[in-house]
Structure formats: structure tokens, C-alpha cells
Amino acid sequence: MAGNVLMPDASPIRRMFGRARGRSLATQEAIAGYLFVLPWLAGLLIFIVGPIIASLVLSFTHWDIVNPPEWAGLYNYERIFTKDQDFIQAIKVTFTYAALTIPLGLAAGLGLSLLLNQKLRGMNFYRTLFYLPSILPAVAVTLLWVWMFNSDFGIINWVLSLFGLEGPHWFQSPRWVLPGLTIMSLWGVGGGAVIYLAGLQNINPQLYEAAEIDGASPWARFWRITLPLLSPTIFFQLVMSLIGTLQSFVTTFVAFGGLATPGGPMRSALFYMLYLYVKSFREFRMGYGSALAWILAVMILVLTLIVFGTSKRWVFYEAQK
Amino acid sequence: MEATNVAAHAPSAQPDTEISQPSLLARQSVRRLLSGSAVYVILTVLGIVCLIPLAWMLSTSLKATGEVFIWPPKWIPDELLWNNFTRVFTTIPFARYIWNTLTIVAWSIIGNVLSCSIVAFGFARLRFPGRNFWFGVLIATLMIPGTVLTIPTFILFKELGWYDTYLPLIVPTFFGAPFFIFLMRQYMLTIPLELDDAARIDGANWWQILTQVILPLCKPPLTIIVVFTFMGSWNDLMGPLIYLSDPDKYTVAIGLAMFKSATMAARTDWPALMAGSLMSILPAMVIYYFAQKYLIGGIASVGLKG
Secondary structure, eight states: OHHHHHOTTHHHHHHHHHHGGGSOHHHHHHHHHHHHHHHHHHHIIIIIIHHHHHHHHHTTEEOOSSSOOEEOTTHHHHHHHHTOHHHHHHHHHHHHHHHHHHHHHHHHHHHHHHHHTSOOTTHHHHHHHHHGGGGSOHHHHHHHHHHHTOTTTOHHHHHHHHTTOOOOOGGGSTTTHHHHHHHHHHTTTHHHHHHHHHHHHTSOHHHHHHHHHTTOOHHHHIIIIIHHHHHHHHHHHHHHHHHHHHTOOHHHHHHHOOSSSTTSGGGTTOOHHHHHHIIIIISOOHHHHHHHHHHHHHHHHHHHHHHHHHHHHHOOOGGGO | OHHHHHHHHHHHHOGGGGGGHHHHHHHHHHHHHHHHHHHHHHHHHHHHHHHHHHHHHHHHHTSOGGGGSOSSOOSSOSSOOTHHHHHHHHHSOHHHHHHHHHHHHHHHHHHHHHHHHHHHHHHHHOOOTTHHHHHHHHHHHTTSOTHHHHHHHHHHHHHTTOTTSSHHHHGGGGGOOHHHHHHHHHHHHTSOTHHHHHHHHTTOOHHHIIIIIIGGGOHHHHHHHHHHHHHHHHHOOHHHHHHOOSGGGOOHHHHHHHHHHHHHSSSOOHHHHHHHHHHHHHHHHHHHHHHHHHHHHHHHHHHHHO
């Protein structure tokens, strides 16, 4: 098994070259091309196309894995949309979190990248520093922030107390869970900033020089040059953070995934993926879980399409000009 | 570079203001200096804010268990208790977790490097009908929400009898990861095709061209694949959570997550938890230090193309 998987192409290609004198060079190359991309094509079938179809079919069944699946028709969907309070809560939590973190993350990442884009000495040091948190393991990062947000002995409320403020109960308070998680997500904003930075450095400096000579203020230069030319990068970041944020799992699992009360205080941190995980892998309701997965996937798809649809209005591609 | 451009513009634009040019430049440079120091101040403040969590992690990991529950919190413990770190190894089988994780990491790196090189070579260097179509499909798969794949993939691996083994975490890497294939293909496109032709004339087949001509030139994307695979496998929680049931097979990520819920019942053992967390982030920090040039450039290039 392992041998086959490791080098699926090596021997067939050698054999082909041995005997394929009769075929034209183009045909030989075409066959070789397909052999080279074969591992990915096979993976596409086994790990993507197959599972997508399977999960759609499963979403119309009841299945606990142990007994054979039973056809359920639209039961799962009907129940989710009409009777499932947890589903509504999960949607609320997930979308509120997305509405808080995505715009803030985009703006903060962009702002940070503008600072890092100054032609000053030592910028590499700062870039390294700000990028670091975004590559740290999510489990460790979550444990750290749960401890920092500890309302009695945590460092965050200590900092607030220095300014004479009494900190809230953060992760123990239904009202402060999501703001707390949003603050935590901002720690990783350097990951996005680095991408913006690359976009900024791709902008032709002569545009700024020309604008400066024409007397454009820094403000006007930002709105008329930087933002339009950066819009493809912003668009990319928006789509990726939309897809990623709506599927957040690790943080909520580590912080609020406890067996007794998944979802935190009054289920205020019942993220969609956490709920889906509990239904599928704790209660082993695979049909119900599949239906939940499909609903989320369709919502993500629709939102992504909406973003793509609006992109013609605000995303500026230099090549098409 | 900047100076030459200004010089090139200035005379042709407004030749009669050349006399006032020096004072204008002086005023500009003063402004630059001021805004430059403002940038440093802001960045330094933000940098300190950015480092506080890590300092707090280190500080907690060296405290006595009772010392963490003190108000106001102490930044520097009375006594530096390094044995919090050894306690992590005795309370939970942390060494075994590390070994397990490294096993998965090593196989995943082999899998991704092999499969992504091979597939990227096909997309970048060979002409075949449907190539652009399939590459479009590959890009589209980057945007498929993984949510819909989790349950059926779990069932597939369970049916294969791979539940509670590392195979579900390793085998998929041998089929190529779209993101890495994309990175690798983009890089391979920058290598002149004449190299392939020359090698062909010398009698090399495609496989030899890949392994002996192209791959030796692909160190930057290969570094990115190795590092990202390392971090992805090291950090992965969902995979081990779903597929591993025997605690002896746990990885660092799930081991730490479970360690937290285990200690939550009593008073949380924050010093040990932070010591474990600190050890779990060390590999990422070390690798990051050595590979940051490739990493930052690699991520950024994807953003630009998208």
C-alpha cells in the first residue's frame, strides 16, 4: 500500500517511455501529465467528491454508526429549522462573532501593515514580532487566553484595574464571552498584516511620487491609490476569513467544550462547529450532523458568492484596466 | 531609487521652482523624521502588548500552584519553579505525546513533499488537455468548507478499520494538499522551460527531470511545505480528537486540551498547564525563527495571487 501511494507515477512513466515510440510526443506528454496529477485526482475523488455526495445522502438519514442507517427524508432538516433551539443559538453566536471579528481583523491587519510598510530601519524585527502569535498552536493559545481572562486572578482584569476599571467576568459571563474571544482573535492579526504588507510592497512607488507632486494629501493618497490597489488582497482576506471564522472550532472546543456544559455560560459560546461536533461525535447522530454540516456549507457558499458578486464594484484589478 | 525618480520628475514638471526645492526637501525630511518616530512609538507599544501574553505564560509556568491565585498578580515569582516543567511529564505522558506527534508530523511531511511535488510538476511543466480546467478545480477546492467532509471521511476511515490509528491523519497527505500544490506550481512556473528541453535531449524522462532538474531548484516552496506541514500536524486538534480514542496515542494538542479538562474539576493547575503550553509552542517558535524569510514570503504570495 505505502509503496504504491508513495510513488504512483515512477514505474508507469518509465514503462511508457520504453514502449511508446509509436505515439506522438504530445500524446506522450499528455499521458505523463495525467499520471503526474493522478495522486491529486484520486484524492479529489476519495476525499472531496465522494464525501460531499455521501454527506448529502447521509443528511436524509438517521444513523448512529452502530446500526444500519435509516431513511429519514427531510426529517433532520425540518427538525433543525423548526424545533432546534440550539441550532438557532449556534447561528446567532457564530454570526455575531464573525460580524465582530472579520471587520475588526481586516481593519487592524490593514492598519498594522501600513505601519510596517514605512521605510524605516528595524521593520523586519517588528514584522517578525507581530507575525509570531498567528503561527502558535491554537490549543496553547486558547489555554493562555482562558487564563489571562480569568476574572479573579487574570492579567487582563489586572491591567483594567490599573486604569481604575473593574473588569467583567469574561468567559464566565454570557455577555462578555464573544467580546473576549474577539480580543483574543486580534492577537493573531499579524498573520493578515503580512499579507497586506506584501500587497502594499507590490504597489508601484512612482504612483505615490506622481500623486505627491500633484499635491495629493497623504489621506487622498491612501484612499485613491493604496486602497484601490490593495482591494484584491482585501478581497482575498475577506473571503478566507469568512470561510475560516464561520468554521471556528479549536478555540471554542478548548475553552468551552467541556462534557457537562458544551458552549460556555448559557451556551453563549455555542459555536456552530462545536454544536456540530457534539451532535456527530458525542451523540453519534451522523445524519443530523450531516444535515447541520450541509446547512453551514450552503450558508458559507451563499455568503462567498455574495462577496464575489459585490467584488466587481469595489475590487480593482490593474490588469483589466 | 526614490531620489532618482524625484530628480527625473522635478525639472520637467516645474523647472522654475528649482530654487525652492532644497527647503521643500528639508521640510519634508523633518516631517518624515517626526512621523518616523511616531511610527516607532506606536509599533513599540503594540509590540509590548503583543508580547505580554507570552511573558504572562512564562511567568505563570514558573510559579508555585498557590502563587497564581494572588491579587494583584505577581510578574516575577518568589522562587523560579522549573519543576513545573518536569511535572507536566509526570502528571501526563507528555513525552509520549511528543513522540506520537512527531511520528505523525514526519509521515505527513514525507507525504506532502512527495505528492505535492509530483502533482505540481504535472500542472507546471507538462501540457495535457484539460490542464487549466483541473487546475481551476484545484483552486476551487481551497474554498470548500471542510465541515461537509468531516463525517463521511470519518466513516470511510472507520470502515477501513483505521479508527484509533494514525493512518487517517497521515494517508491523506499522500494525495496532495491543494494549497501546497498551488504554491509549488507557481514557483515551478518561474523556472525556464529550456531546462526541461535540454534534459529531454540528453535522454532524461519526466521523472528524472522532476527529481534531478526541478526539485533541486525548488528549495523555497519545499521549505514552506515542510514547515507548514509540521505546524499543521503539530497544531491539529480536530483530527486526533475524532480519530484517536486510546489516550496513549494522543498528540500534544489533544493531550493538552484533555489535561485542561482533567484539571478543571479541582482548582486548575495553571503553572503546569502553562508549562505544557509553553513547551508546545517552542517548536513553532524555533522553526519560525529559522524559516521566517520563506514563511512570510510564501504566505504573502498566495494573498497576492488570490
